[in-house]
Amino acid sequence: MSARDWVEKDYYRELGVAKDASDADIKKAYRKIARENHPDTKQNDPKAEAKFKAAGEAYGVLSDPEKRRQYDEARTLFSGGRFGGFGGGRGGGGGTAPPGGFSGGFDVGDLFGGGGRSAGAPGAGGLGDLLGGLFGGGAGAGTAAGPTPGMAGTRPREQRGADVETDVRIDFAEAVGGTTLPLRLASPARCGTCGGNGAKPGTSPRTCLTCGGAGVVSRSQGAFAFSEPCRDCAGSGSIVDDPCPECGGDGVSTRSRTLTVRIPPGVDDGQRIRLAGQGQPGSRGGPAGDLFVVVHVNADGAFGRSERNADDLTLTVPVTFPELVVGTTITVPTMDGKVSLKVPAGTQSGRTLRVRGRGVHRKDGRTGDLLVTVELSVPQRLSAEARDALDAYAKATADHDPRADLTRRAEAAARRETAS
Template sequence: MSVRDMVEKDYYAALGVPKDASAADIKKAYRRLALELHPDKNPGDPKAEARFKEVSEAYDVLSDESRRREYDEARALFAAGGVPGGQAGGYGFQPGGFGPGGPGYHGGSTAFNLDDLLGGAGAGTAPGGLGGLFDNLFQRSPGGRGPRRGADITAEVTISFEKALSGLEATVRLPGAATCLTCGGNGARPGTTPRTCTTCRGLGVVSRSQGGFALSEPCRDCLGKGTVIDSPCPDCRGSGRREREQRIRIPPGVADGQRLRVRGRGSPGERGGQAGDLEVTVHVLAHPVFDREGQNLTIVLPVTFVEAALGASVKVPTIDGAPLTVKIPPGTSSGRRLRVRSRGVPRSGGGHGDLIVTVDVTVPKPTDLSAKARTALQEFAHAHPEDPRTTLMEQMEGRS
């Protein structure tokens, strides 16, 4: 946190509370604002996100008694005219320079340490020296450091083959549950509070005497929690925890196993730090007819051996509409790949990959052959006495 931030950031104004607000008021104000501004409730709203960070940062400081005291004192110090702004060496941090109207740190009653102040802003120091000084001040309070980037979150989503081609808005379940913002995690409907269990008087256990012994067992009325929720929070049904979800946009053409990184949609940063990223691994379900090779869509197309020998125009299904007609050239072997341009997977840079049609010459089962067809095949064999293995034999003879 820079000196400038320190002077300019009004955490009380950020939370909309007076300077003498009680800890309870600060908490209440934060909870209300956090609920209103939470990124889950304002997806894609940078203003709300910025405000949410501002409010979180303000609450971080003001909710911590010692940090709040340091912040108050630092601001009082500036307000008292200690620092006119960025001239090097002109900070006015001299012993006794704060006068009777100052925050009184001479008395030693505050967290300030004169040596720290002078050490940081020593002779001819650059303006940055003071920034470091205040960073140090904040570092001295437990848990208080500079801005910290939020953690990255990993998640997975499974989508259909077709949606992977067209792209979609998907809801991604994030691992682990988060505190319910509606009730602040206590599980009670807003405006109500969990009450102490009357059966066990909040102990969670009840004693029962049996045969002269006192036995303790978990209270059945509160299930050992010690509190009872009469009116559960509608959003978490009393659990105080909620599954987290994020809506993300999955671009057209995403591949199975691909990882999408969504900047700033991970865990929120702390003390003004930027949020982490959300990394989503996409699983694409298999399709019964189509498959993919990178940006190409593939299909295996059965043809008869007559179509393969004589050539034919045959219909091929498409993933997104009416079938298209593909020409099988005369003399096509099984396994031949025919290419239909631009009917494949959308490319990230625009355009599409190709549709690759692999010809699969089918052979009729003997049980499917009529007597007439069988005779026709025999006639064909007589008319075309070809031995396709001749070349193989010749190649082998040449080697011996």
């Protein structure tokens, strides 16, 4: 697309968000569009595929704080008409200042780093650097009639691909012990037919003759000189005469691929795992972005994770009243078998006992524990014999008041209140 098309392209509208939308809102909108128009759910649907690609392109810019800042600044400068658009502005004869209050000596080419300053001068670069971060425009410009001497070797800067995020769901046991998952993705990737250069196999892109490969051109209008991304090559510095049949010259195609994701032991619910270089491919030879896998862990019916130490597992075990009173040894399950646990005599219901080394086993050698909480199990029904035994126990322990300490503290508090 041309430079004007690029600036006038509204990425916020593509995602259906406001210009001041938060990062969370942008991510939510992108994931909604991507989910509704995913090639796996809407096969052979060109409109859905176009929406999927457009949303990915928009998210690639708006999800990156620096790219988003550059994009907003570029739209403010050119779409807002501060310089009359690309190639706009009127050169007034006799030194008349153009709209905006700039004097006759002002050269918009300076904004692209190709005006009166040399490449090594302080402040050089200007808007050429700003736009270069988004669509690869390089500093420096050739004229409309041809490249400026010494600019033939200048090439637009490469651009890193956008990061991609996906979700997986695993069982609790897999989160504790770790697992390996195959991950099937349908996403934009570097075209396998042309290798990403956009040209049909056996051919190559040629250097744009208009800008000499710089991606930027300058032209004069009256007393003014204006610079803009080259319209012939859309700022890329090269032209594809025979496009690749698979990607149509974009260098990127949507395809399915399968990756192997290693989930480490002890992964937390909501944790993100980074796969470097597995995101969207870069443009003009730039590196690919990263793939972030968000892990969701299903809850387990028995085991849990300790809030104080993520390496410790928790388990609640019901016990009887006699087991708490006289003590016993019980068998409890673990994530990798069973163990025997001694319950000391006189143990209170709700007490937590520790089984060492039966928690999460980390790769670095760290090992968590299993925290077993014993909980009194009260029977719903009693036989006549059990009821008689319970009555006999109550008579034998009538002198024991389990609430005596609570009563004493309440009476002491009442006396203090009266005295005051």
